[in-house]
Amino acid sequence: xxxxxxxxxxxxxxxxxxxxxxxxxxxxxxxxxxxxxxWAAALRPDTAEHAIVFRARLGRAxxxxxxxxxxxxxxxxFQTLVRNPLADPYVLGVSSGAxxxxxxxxxxxxxxxxxxxxxxxxxxxxAMALVYRLGLVRGRLVPYVALLAGVxxxxxxxxxxxxxxxxxxxxxxxxILLWLMGSLSPPAWSRxxxxxxxxxxxxxxxxxxxxxxxxxxxxDEGAHSVGVDVARTRKLLLVAASFLTAAGVAVAGPIGFxxxxxxxVLRLLVGTDHRVLLPASALGGALFLSLCDTLTRLAFVPLxxxxxxxxxxxxxxxxxxxxxxxxxxxxxxx
Amino acid sequence: MATSRRTLVLTLAFASACGRGAKTAPxxxxxxxxxxxxxPRTLPTxxxxxxxxxxxxxxFAIGAGDQVVGIDRYSDQPAGPVxxxxxxxxxxxxxxxxxxxxxPDLVLLSRSANRRETADALxxxxxxxxxxxxxxxxxxxxxxxxxxxLTGHVADAAAQLAHLQDGLAAVRAxxxxxxxPRVLVVVWPEPLYVGGRETFTHDLIDVAGGKNVAADVRGYxxxxxxxxxxxxxxxxxxxxxxxxxxGDAAAVAYxxxxxxxxxxxxxxxxxxxxxxxxxxxxxxxxxxxxLAALLHPPLGAAGSGR
Numbered sequence: 001x002x003x004x005x006x007x008x009x010x011x012x013x014x015x016x017x018x019x020x021x022x023x024x025x026x027x028x029x030x031x032x033x034x035x036x037x038x039w040a041a042a043l044r045p046d047t048a049e050h051a052i053v054f055r056a057r058l059g060r061a062x063x064x065x066x067x068x069x070x071x072x073x074x075x076x077x078f079q080t081l082v083r084n085p086l087a088d089p090y091v092l093g094v095s096s097g098a099x100x101x102x103x104x105x106x107x108x109x110x111x112x113x114x115x116x117x118x119x120x121x122x123x124x125x126x127a128m129a130l131v132y133r134l135g136l137v138r139g140r141l142v143p144y145v146a147l148l149a150g151v152x153x154x155x156x157x158x159x160x161x162x163x164x165x166x167x168x169x170x171x172x173x174x175x176i177l178l179w180l181m182g183s184l185s186p187p188a189w190s191r192x193x194x195x196x197x198x199x200x201x202x203x204x205x206x207x208x209x210x211x212x213x214x215x216x217x218x219x220d221e222g223a224h225s226v227g228v229d230v231a232r233t234r235k236l237l238l239v240a241a242s243f244l245t246a247a248g249v250a251v252a253g254p255i256g257f258x259x260x261x262x263x264x265v266l267r268l269l270v271g272t273d274h275r276v277l278l279p280a281s282a283l284g285g286a287l288f289l290s291l292c293d294t295l296t297r298l299a300f301v302p303l304x305x306x307x308x309x310x311x312x313x314x315x316x317x318x319x320x321x322x323x324x325x326x327x328x329x330x331x332x333x334x
Numbered sequence: 335m336a337t338s339r340r341t342l343v344l345t346l347a348f349a350s351a352c353g354r355g356a357k358t359a360p361x362x363x364x365x366x367x368x369x370x371x372x373x374p375r376t377l378p379t380x381x382x383x384x385x386x387x388x389x390x391x392x393x394f395a396i397g398a399g400d401q402v403v404g405i406d407r408y409s410d411q412p413a414g415p416v417x418x419x420x421x422x423x424x425x426x427x428x429x430x431x432x433x434x435x436x437x438p439d440l441v442l443l444s445r446s447a448n449r450r451e452t453a454d455a456l457x458x459x460x461x462x463x464x465x466x467x468x469x470x471x472x473x474x475x476x477x478x479x480x481x482x483x484l485t486g487h488v489a490d491a492a493a494q495l496a497h498l499q500d501g502l503a504a505v506r507a508x509x510x511x512x513x514x515p516r517v518l519v520v521v522w523p524e525p526l527y528v529g530g531r532e533t534f535t536h537d538l539i540d541v542a543g544g545k546n547v548a549a550d551v552r553g554y555x556x557x558x559x560x561x562x563x564x565x566x567x568x569x570x571x572x573x574x575x576x577x578x579x580x581g582d583a584a585a586v587a588y589x590x591x592x593x594x595x596x597x598x599x600x601x602x603x604x605x606x607x608x609x610x611x612x613x614x615x616x617x618x619x620x621x622x623x624x625l626a627a628l629l630h631p632p633l634g635a636a637g638s639g640r
Contacts, residue, residue, distance in 0.1 A: 051592060055592075
């Protein structure tokens, strides 16, 4: 549907704009903060200034970009998979699974970041496998069955988390809640690299599926008529998108709103061709989350505390999206 | 605060003036540490339920352990005796029916550990309750004296209080004049939460001859990592309640990724049992001594971890 050259140009312009803005956002992240930095010292390794600029600030912003990319792209995939503009990766239980994993890890005293992320990733994949299996009806993945299974799994997971938190030792409840709020911390380079590799693989897998995603929008009949194996495509889509979400949520906890609004904003900007929409949403998610995280660091300095980034994604993203919705009212949104 | 203690003392004086507590006569009205009127079934109490770990510790320390008939499930000290006591559930949501079934003369709560709703619900069930409020080391005398008065162990409470004050003064004297290392208390790494001023750990670091680098924030709160890097703490304390020593080791190992921090470079990141440094309990002297040994190694065996 985007064979028209002018829409191609527009899509390229939007992507270039997003990529440029992402670079600027990362530069802003590296240069802005509560501490005054001596730049000569920052360029020497093993100084506190170097650690502040390149790891505390830039490392955290890069992690935000990676997690944001995973959520942006996964949002597009889930919304098309269940053909519902309200779907986000968390509806299907992936983040609840991750939360159960993280809560278990914290309750068992397996703390310190990496063990928690590992358990969260395992929990997310477990939830995905369960939803996938429950969503299969006579070998075909039925989106609304998977959706229902995901919703029930969410409730079940929440009950499990509360049980773990109640049975755990004093103080552990608060730590579990901290994880559940969803936030970004400066990562070890190894974890950043691992997450980035997983997210890149997930986005690439979705990109390969993009032409078939375009066909899915036509409905089952329509997709069949253009030669797409609907059942198989849905399975691949669910696995790829869940994996992508799991990679992001494992390191940052459940950060809301990115996966809902980023795809909608980009649909308004670049249209519904998934070959463009997917990478654009990944870029848009990366930009949005890293920017929100930097603002989280800066905006609340006078208050002496940093709220979790998920607060800011909703506080900033919500009004922005509502304005856009108002301006474009009457246009086709999905 | 001083008013509530005066009220307690006055009402007690009034009570004794009114004659020996005939069992049928209700005990006199007094006021707890958050200003609620309280009427214990008897005074001094014979049966109490403690809903907070620090209160349980203090009750045993002042010799009122025999009067404790039930505890919350987080009460873990003194280790031997509390294992034999029935638990009435979590601090946040204890089982009201278990508490009622234990027929306590008074239920003791802590404002930081319990909910006001629990006290209100107990009141509706006809069970009197007393809420302690001990936000800082400076508030320990009030809570200890109140517990002593309520349980009839006034002299023991005074002795324990003297032990606490003398013990802290002794630690303070030992580290006097030494350079004060910069200390950071990290209660959770991701997202980073630290202990600022107006925490017990902050007070004890001061006693133990250190300087809290997060003193400009209050209570336990989020803290920018870059401020930690810039502040370059000499020692990092990780208050820990992990189920296992491996958890402590992992929590310490986490910091190895920030080698520019002096505490990390010099291997001075320590896990310390949080109950002795962050709880208004009976072991604060022990906590201060532990911190002093970690902040000023020549004073004693520093060791690592717990």
